[in-house]
Amino acid sequence: MSVRACLITALLLSQAGFVALAQQVGTGGPPPVLPLSVFPPESVQTDEAVFQRACAACHGPMGMATLQLMRRLPPSEAILANRRDLDGPTVKAVVRSGLVGMPPLTRGEVSDEQLDRITRYLTGKRGKR
Amino acid sequence: MQLSLPSGLSPRTLDAFLSQCRAIVGDSFVFTGDDDRDAYSDIYAAAGDQRHIPSFAVAPSEVEEVQAIVKAAVATGVPIWPFSRGKNLGMGGTAPQLSGSALLDLSRMKRIHQVDADLGYALIEPGVGFYDLFSHLQNTKTPLWMSCPDQAWGSVLGNALDRGVGRTPYGEHSQSICGLEVVLPDGSLVRTGMGAMTKSKTWGLFKPGYGPSWDQMFVQSNLGVTTKMAIWLMPEPEATTTLTIKAMRDDDLDWLVPRLISLSRDRVIEQFYFLANCFCLAPIFSSRDKWYDKPGAFPPDVTKRMIAALDIGWWNGELVLYGTDAINRAREATIMERLSGRATVSVSLRRWQRGEPLELSSMSVPTTSGFQVVNWYGGRGGHRVSSPVLPSRASEVIGHVRTAQKLVEEAGREFASAVYISGRYTTALNIVAYDRDEPDGAKKVQDLMTSLIATAAADGFGEYRVHLDDMDKVAASYDFNDNALLRLNQRVKDALDPAGILAPGKSGIWPKRYRNGSAA
Numbered sequence: 001m002s003v004r005a006c007l008i009t010a011l012l013l014s015q016a017g018f019v020a021l022a023q024q025v026g027t028g029g030p031p032p033v034l035p036l037s038v039f040p041p042e043s044v045q046t047d048e049a050v051f052q053r054a055c056a057a058c059h060g061p062m063g064m065a066t067l068q069l070m071r072r073l074p075p076s077e078a079i080l081a082n083r084r085d086l087d088g089p090t091v092k093a094v095v096r097s098g099l100v101g102m103p104p105l106t107r108g109e110v111s112d113e114q115l116d117r118i119t120r121y122l123t124g125k126r127g128k129r
Numbered sequence: 130m131q132l133s134l135p136s137g138l139s140p141r142t143l144d145a146f147l148s149q150c151r152a153i154v155g156d157s158f159v160f161t162g163d164d165d166r167d168a169y170s171d172i173y174a175a176a177g178d179q180r181h182i183p184s185f186a187v188a189p190s191e192v193e194e195v196q197a198i199v200k201a202a203v204a205t206g207v208p209i210w211p212f213s214r215g216k217n218l219g220m221g222g223t224a225p226q227l228s229g230s231a232l233l234d235l236s237r238m239k240r241i242h243q244v245d246a247d248l249g250y251a252l253i254e255p256g257v258g259f260y261d262l263f264s265h266l267q268n269t270k271t272p273l274w275m276s277c278p279d280q281a282w283g284s285v286l287g288n289a290l291d292r293g294v295g296r297t298p299y300g301e302h303s304q305s306i307c308g309l310e311v312v313l314p315d316g317s318l319v320r321t322g323m324g325a326m327t328k329s330k331t332w333g334l335f336k337p338g339y340g341p342s343w344d345q346m347f348v349q350s351n352l353g354v355t356t357k358m359a360i361w362l363m364p365e366p367e368a369t370t371t372l373t374i375k376a377m378r379d380d381d382l383d384w385l386v387p388r389l390i391s392l393s394r395d396r397v398i399e400q401f402y403f404l405a406n407c408f409c410l411a412p413i414f415s416s417r418d419k420w421y422d423k424p425g426a427f428p429p430d431v432t433k434r435m436i437a438a439l440d441i442g443w444w445n446g447e448l449v450l451y452g453t454d455a456i457n458r459a460r461e462a463t464i465m466e467r468l469s470g471r472a473t474v475s476v477s478l479r480r481w482q483r484g485e486p487l488e489l490s491s492m493s494v495p496t497t498s499g500f501q502v503v504n505w506y507g508g509r510g511g512h513r514v515s516s517p518v519l520p521s522r523a524s525e526v527i528g529h530v531r532t533a534q535k536l537v538e539e540a541g542r543e544f545a546s547a548v549y550i551s552g553r554y555t556t557a558l559n560i561v562a563y564d565r566d567e568p569d570g571a572k573k574v575q576d577l578m579t580s581l582i583a584t585a586a587a588d589g590f591g592e593y594r595v596h597l598d599d600m601d602k603v604a605a606s607y608d609f610n611d612n613a614l615l616r617l618n619q620r621v622k623d624a625l626d627p628a629g630i631l632a633p634g635k636s637g638i639w640p641k642r643y644r645n646g647s648a649a
Contacts, residue, residue, distance in 0.1 A: 036263075036267065036487065036488055036494055037260060037263070037264075037494065037495060037496075038263070038264045038267040038268060039260060039261075039264040040264070040268075041264070041265065041268055042239070053260075053261075057258075057260050057281075057282050057495065057497050058282070058497045058500070062496070062498060063496075063497050063498070064497040064498055064499075064500035064501050065497075067413055067414070067498060067501050068501065068504055070414075071415070071416065096164060096168065097164075097167075097168075098168075098172060100504065100508070100509055100510065101500060101501075101503045101504045101509070101510040101511075103172045103173075103218060103222070104167070104168040104172065105168070106160065106165065106168045106169055106186065106215075106223065106234070106236075107160050107165060107168075108158070108160060108169075108186055108188035108234035108236050108237065109214070109234075109236050111157075
């Protein structure tokens with residue numbers, strides 16, 4: 001994926017901080033309507049909501065992890081929730097140990113029970129198209 | 130990971146404290162495994178650097194539990210290191226200054242007790258992150274805007290207590306604190322400001338309270354565990370304008386800085402704004418090896434090729450105006466006039482008015498994209514930052530940037546630089562990214578940080594916030610009258626925390642029992 005394509009993809013996904021700056025200086029003109037990262041309140045306890053609150057700051061559109069994954073994956077697959085190839089042991093190992101620039105998530109921040117639900121959410125689409 | 134205890138602390142004593150913590154919060158919220166200690170350590174430390182390893186972590190959810198844990202720490206003498214969410218990853222994250230300290234993980238305390246949409250404040254606990262509060266405000270359609278730091282994975286309360294900054298009129302976050310609830314080092318509970326009155330209706334409104342004001346005593350300090358904070362939020366403005374600056378040459382900095390400072394002095398702009406060089410922006414979408422495969426800092430021709438390909442400036446800036454449309458347009462005109470006339474500098478603008486989609490506004494929103502700087506060199510990335518405070522005088526700002534650039538480039542690294550400018554002072558961020566597994570990385574990074582800090586101090590510029598490894602040397606650099614400020618801090622510390630259990634070494638302030646390197 002070209003750098004230009006990455007920037008345009010970024011434009012379609014978010015705005016904030018240095019990214020917003022990169023988008024604006026990188027393309028000229030005003031950006032289009034961009035989604036805000038709004039997660040469900042704690043009262044919503046679906047697996048997806050648990051994932052969003054715990055992971056989507058980095059793994060949502062234009063999060064740090066998404067940007068990192070965009071270096072080797074198409075943008076749609078760089079969004080973790082869109083992946084179809086994740087398996088449970090891998091998800092749990094990465095969450096608890098970290099990977100590349102990703103820090104581990106402690107059990108104080110994400111309990112084992114919450115990690116089970118996150119894993120169920122991320123692996124639920126495995127193999128589906 | 131190897132467990133080491135502070136001198137004078139026996140495994141038996143630690144076990145006794147551990148048992149008490151389990152009794153207070155339950156087994157489920159005490160984390161003692163090797164994997165837990167790894168996860169709670171300084172995860173951006175260079176490989177092999179094991180100077181800040183906790184003994185275990187305990188995660189209370191109620192203030193009464195915090196009080197009980199502090200009292201147990203006093204009774205046993207076990208040092209505890211509190212943190213809110215522990216996401217200040219270039220500063221040490223969740224890790225304690227003193228290895229063997231038990232961690233007081235406050236991330237489960239996530240209540241948003243109150244948001245006053247009319248008067249513009251929120252009352253929150255330490256575990257409330259920027260995304261949590263932002264989502265709450267959006268989900269409840271509350272017309273209040275936050276001020277987020279560039280990396281907003283962390284705690285609103287923790288960031289304010291560590292003097293984090295954003296780019297809104299509320300961007301000096303510690304100055305938006307309006308009353309705290311604090312567990313003191315003896316386990317007692319106090320509220321500051323108007324929160325000190327049981328039936329107060331003005332906790333989040335009037336900072337001073339009655340008599341001495343203590344809020345700032347708990348900022349970057351180890352004098353209490355903050356369990357609630359009232360913080361001011363900005364009412365949604367009628368309109369915003371964002372002006373984006375793109376400067377194509379490195380020496381455009383010399384032209385831009387005096388003009389930007391003049392805009393602050395004349396109050397055309399009334400909050401922090403920033404200039405960031407291309408090595409802050411390039412890591413967002415690329416890694417170093419895409420542009421250059423030789424050791425040493427980029428030659429200028431490589432940098433020029435990179436910024437042309439990325440379509441970014443050598444220096445890039447953003448000014449945001451919040452107000453009414455008429456006021457913003459008047460300010461825009463002045464800014465555009467003062468920043469015109471240089472062929473290599475361009476300014477574009479974007480306007481928003483209330484009622485249009487918020488996504489088009491210049492509201493401060495949480496992001497983690499700033500973390501990408503750690504991935505510049507590939508591998509397992511990390512970063513450290515030197516952040517000296519400079520006078521907002523063009524010659525001194527530019528002089529410091531060039532001095533820091535020389536030090537970083539002589540160390541063989543690209544110089545990632547951002548300057549946050551206000552009318553009186555400017556904070557320089559000299560960002561040092563690295564691969565945690567690079568050979569001899571811990572020493573090389575520490576040597577560079579030591580050099581940056583010492584050089585700034587020699588020029589009269591003190592750091593405002595640093596990594597654990599630099600806290601002692603920065604405290605020592607505030608050296609008037611034989612370090613009288615540090616000695617005052619130590620006297621207050623010893624008076625409030627005679628057992629010396631709370632965050633020993635935070636900001637270079639060690640309790641008596643650990644001063645001079647040995648337990649009393």
